[in-house]
Amino acid sequence: MDQEAEVIENPDNLEVVAPEDAHVIEPLIFKDREVGNSSLIVLNQEIHSIDLEGLWRNTKLHICADGGANRLFEYWKKHQRTEEFVPDFIVGDLDSLKADVQQFYEQHGCIVIPQYTQYASDFMKSMRLSMIYFQSETTRGLLYEPIESNKGLEFIQLEPAQVSVDMYILNGLGGRFDQTVHSINQVIQLAQQFVQNSFRFITPDDIVFLLRKGVNYIKYPSKQSFGCQGNPVCGMLPLNTEVVLNTRGLKWDVLHWPSSMGGHVSSSNALVGISGAVIECSNDMIINIEHSFN
Template identity: 30%
Template sequence: MLAKDNEFQYWAPSLFLAVDDKNKKCSNQIEYRGLVDQRPYSLIILNQPISIGILDLLFLNEKIEAILRICADGGANRLYDVVKGTENETRYIPNYICGDIDSLRPDVAEYYKSKGTEIKGNPQDQDTTDFQKCIALLSLKEQEASLEYDIIGYGALGGRFDHTMSSIHILHQQINNDDIKKKEQQKRIYLLTDHDITMLLSEGKHNVFCDLSILGPTCGILPIGVSQAVITTTGLRWNLTKATTSFGNMISTSNQFNGEIVTIETDSPVIWTVELRK
């Protein structure tokens, strides 16, 4: 029986990609759902390549179906083009399209408006990205509903390098938020692509659940956005013990899992990234 340790923050990046607990090789999947203090998911689709296989899990899986669905401007074009003509086309409808609305095609806008999607455009604000505008909208909806979501940012990485770094910047913004700092569990934001999942772990101790039938075999811990991070891990093939990591010195890439649960203790925020199994 798994027991919760309040010194740790808990992460489960494989749970929202699981189809059926009974079919998983990981025996601890069901137990870990209780440890992670699972919140409802919100989905933000960004303007990068996406696939029907991942969309099926995020839209059609009743166990983890995202409650609040937002497309970031051109992300709506991506969604529309991928699901058009599929059997469940009308089930992939976002609640909102948000951003500058300078990439949204007129035909896509008309289609989603006809299905009840609200378009929240703010082209005057050029100091924030479409992703940031979506998170601001999500925060407003959280306040209205007295509810907190875990965020899946699908398509937040890849393409232009400055866009990728902007997404990492947003992760740092979230853990630097004073209201979030007061909470026992930081806001979970999972940046998802068709190849990997990436999160930012704040200073402290973290327990990351890894369903080995979904994630792996490779992973990495990267001190992006900080000068250095002193890291100790368990559960990896090549564990770190009070290792000082920094760019130009040493970083941990192409590491591998040695079990279902990885623990990471760090004195500074670090990026944790893990490969999706093919």
């Protein structure tokens, strides 16, 4: 017999203990120190209202997806610091990349990898490049050799068990709605195959990432670390399939709570756990947490 769903309103501060078997997620780790196998992927939208320098310094690999290189160049040109922040790679079909931007970055050591296939987005090509880079020294070395220009990256074999990368995605959300949904869908697809990877969309307003099926513990130094006034607002979004939720550390905790598009969705909730919150979900799902760089 199904257990009855419950909603529990909590006080604004709650001590939450991390379960021993939880999948630990630290969404703000990039603000404190360099992340191990980590990449920053810059997509083709205007950059504003974030600590790009801090994000850059604390990630190891920097990739621009086609026209994302133009956005990066324009951003640092305004600050007269273009030579300090040169991406390691530019990848894509290159239909948006400006010739002068390409020339500048190539002259400063950036590798440009044309991949003209239209059966993968420039974002997906960037994520694949990131995994190739961190899988092994052997596969990394292939990125510095000539690569077939249609879909050569697809010919470099990836072993899911050997790939573990924290990917930070800048400008992946916003703009046209279909592109936003497509970006999230690509992350969901990739996460199903490469389960050891993590993906975080960074926007001026929030951090968006994937919760894995099972028990997740979202760990943070304090609620104030999110840079918001009051408790950081969050939403749990079952974009893939129906999910049953059990939570501890939210303003409105839920127990045995079914959530789906067209059904119940927990939006405009908030973190009240002092240094963490537990979210158990029956399937993978997306969460966004309010965050400000100001």
